[in-house]
Amino acid sequence: MRQLVEADLTWTGQRFEAGIQIAIGDDGRIDAVGAWGHEPTLRLVRRALLPGFINAHSHAFQRALRGQAERFPQGAGSFWTWRDAMYALADSLDPERARLVYLQAFREMRDAGITTCGEFHYLHHAGEGNDYEYDAVVLEAARAAGIRLVLLNAFYTTGGIGRPLQGAQRRFESPSVEAYWAQMDRLAARCDSPLLTLGVVAHSVRAAPLEAIAALHAEAQRRQLRFHMHVEEQRAEIDECLAKHGRRPMELLVDLLPIDGNLTAVHCTHTHPDDMARFLEAGGTVCVCPLTEANLGDGLPTLDRVHAAGARLSLGTDSNARIGFLEEMRWLEYGQRLRRQERGAFRDEAGRVAPALLHAATGGGGGALGVPAGRLEPGSWADLVAIDLDASELAGLDPDSLLEGLVFGAGDPVIWGTAVAGDWRQTGTDTSRQP
Numbered sequence: 001m002r003q004l005v006e007a008d009l010t011w012t013g014q015r016f017e018a019g020i021q022i023a024i025g026d027d028g029r030i031d032a033v034g035a036w037g038h039e040p041t042l043r044l045v046r047r048a049l050l051p052g053f054i055n056a057h058s059h060a061f062q063r064a065l066r067g068q069a070e071r072f073p074q075g076a077g078s079f080w081t082w083r084d085a086m087y088a089l090a091d092s093l094d095p096e097r098a099r100l101v102y103l104q105a106f107r108e109m110r111d112a113g114i115t116t117c118g119e120f121h122y123l124h125h126a127g128e129g130n131d132y133e134y135d136a137v138v139l140e141a142a143r144a145a146g147i148r149l150v151l152l153n154a155f156y157t158t159g160g161i162g163r164p165l166q167g168a169q170r171r172f173e174s175p176s177v178e179a180y181w182a183q184m185d186r187l188a189a190r191c192d193s194p195l196l197t198l199g200v201v202a203h204s205v206r207a208a209p210l211e212a213i214a215a216l217h218a219e220a221q222r223r224q225l226r227f228h229m230h231v232e233e234q235r236a237e238i239d240e241c242l243a244k245h246g247r248r249p250m251e252l253l254v255d256l257l258p259i260d261g262n263l264t265a266v267h268c269t270h271t272h273p274d275d276m277a278r279f280l281e282a283g284g285t286v287c288v289c290p291l292t293e294a295n296l297g298d299g300l301p302t303l304d305r306v307h308a309a310g311a312r313l314s315l316g317t318d319s320n321a322r323i324g325f326l327e328e329m330r331w332l333e334y335g336q337r338l339r340r341q342e343r344g345a346f347r348d349e350a351g352r353v354a355p356a357l358l359h360a361a362t363g364g365g366g367g368a369l370g371v372p373a374g375r376l377e378p379g380s381w382a383d384l385v386a387i388d389l390d391a392s393e394l395a396g397l398d399p400d401s402l403l404e405g406l407v408f409g410a411g412d413p414v415i416w417g418t419a420v421a422g423d424w425r426q427t428g429t430d431t432s433r434q435p
């Protein structure tokens, strides 16, 4: 055993309890959780422990757009006008600046309690031609930040259904399915740490032909890799898909793919209830990104069925305009409150909502990314977040109200530190933080 950790309070799945000890093995996984009363090797006084948060959907380079694209001199903006700013950023980066931006984003994630990032990565090429320079940049930045990374490597080959790539989109190019897998094999060789793993992505029906989506998914299943895809974030995507294929994107996926828990559909903002029902029945999972969807004016997804289907939901910081996972949790619930004009959308049998929101931010993300984390139980990675019980935002809370207080009343200043595979880092202790 490498470490025996005990905090004042530990989240045991339904409540915070005192006297809980977590034994961490030499491999960085949790060996056992118990109340043995041994002398801990790490006693976290005035701290509470939770599983580290799992960010299931990020485009970390977009962190460089923070504070940008928030003025609208030409009139109202949209996802599409924002996308023009994102394309300009993709064209203006170079590998050195990209490295700093990725590092900044990953460090900021750890300061927000995030210990795993699913990086949905489509910005592959720094120059003309297919150099894949940014693929290595992402892996190295994650390694430097000490964050667990699932590189969700994206296939991107069309600039709209049946249309060629244009401008900055060429930096995203996967020339063919064969070339995609050749690059995946090269990346697998670079993932030489248990902190670095791979997943498969077809960017969207806009960026990948149907035959390619089916071929990528089949090979992902064969390799037992997770498969992610943007689905129906925008009505225009649905309209284009109906015009070209006669079916909505989610309808196509359900018809085309043998769906199971390996497949995560990201956003589903405008998904038809019948399509969602079929997708969930087949076992699919959903990732939503409340702060980004609000920032981009996407709309509010209907998540009643997803919640009713059980623990099928994960959260992502997506554009990283704001990295705040407690905020993502509360806005997951708040969005549904605003849509339904009632409170308690994600309530469980006991009438609580905070446990389901925390699950979306932890175990739900672990399931979506295929990472054994997000639960304080034997075999899980010892990825933890420690909360500062002396933080002013938490004053007046008791163990019974602490989770609700965290989810609905607190922000990143309450995050004292995080551990990834048992390696601790106190919040705000990295020095270089200039993109």
Ligand SMILES: [Zn+2]
Pocket (backbone or CB within 6 Å): 057, 059, 120, 230, 266, 318
């Ligand atoms: Zn996205």
